[in-house]
Amino acid sequence: MASDVKVSAKRRGASRHIDAFTLAEVLAAMLFLAIVIPAAVEAMHVASLAGEVAARKGAAARVADRILNESIVTTNWNGAAQSGTASEGALNFQWTLTAQNWPQTSLEVLTAQVTFQAQGKSYSVALSTLANPPNQLPTVSGLPASGLP
Numbered sequence: 001m002a003s004d005v006k007v008s009a010k011r012r013g014a015s016r017h018i019d020a021f022t023l024a025e026v027l028a029a030m031l032f033l034a035i036v037i038p039a040a041v042e043a044m045h046v047a048s049l050a051g052e053v054a055a056r057k058g059a060a061a062r063v064a065d066r067i068l069n070e071s072i073v074t075t076n077w078n079g080a081a082q083s084g085t086a087s088e089g090a091l092n093f094q095w096t097l098t099a100q101n102w103p104q105t106s107l108e109v110l111t112a113q114v115t116f117q118a119q120g121k122s123y124s125v126a127l128s129t130l131a132n133p134p135n136q137l138p139t140v141s142g143l144p145a146s147g148l149p
Contacts, residue, residue, distance in 0.1 A: 053118045057125055059088040064112040064127040067095050075134035077110060091116065108133050 021029075063086045071077050083096040095114045102109050111128040 049119050053123060056091065056116050056118050057123065059091060060093055060114040060116050060123075060125040061127065063088050063093045063095060064114045064125055067097055067112040067114075068110055068127060068129055071097055071110060071112075072129070072131050077108070077131075077134070086114075102130060106133065107131065 067086065071082075076082075077097060077099040081096055081098045083094070086093050086095055093114045093116050095112055098111050098113075099108045100111070101107075107130045109128055110131050111126055113124055113126040115122060115124040117123075
């Protein structure tokens with residue numbers, strides 16, 4: 001019976017011993033979180049900006065392509081810069097169309113530059129193509145495009 005008393009006393013003593021973190025461990029964990037949380041938040045911000053810019057760049061490229069195609073079909077460029085606003089979904093894009101002479105040829109370089117905003121910063125996309133000036137017919141073997149001499 002005396003041995004039973006010793007065992008129960010040991011069990012009571014063991015039950016009073018509780019594992020816990022020391023102050024140094026708690027401070028080290030807080031320091032680690034103070035470093036990791038701002039870095040993780042900044043990484044999420046950068047990823048969010050990259051995704052938004054990529055989506056808007058795609059839409060801006062579609063707007064620039066549409067502006068170039070419409071200008072070539074309607075032959076409405078005349079060397080002076082043209083500008084305007086175009087919509088793609090719920091977004092508005094500012095665009096500018098410029099025409100410059102291509103060196104040593106009768107072709108012109110049409111450039112559509114589209115600007116847009118993403119999280120308070122300005123970005124732009126530029127697409128260019130070559131085109132015959134509106135007042136010139138393309139020629140094949142020295143003949144006008146109509147085939148008549």
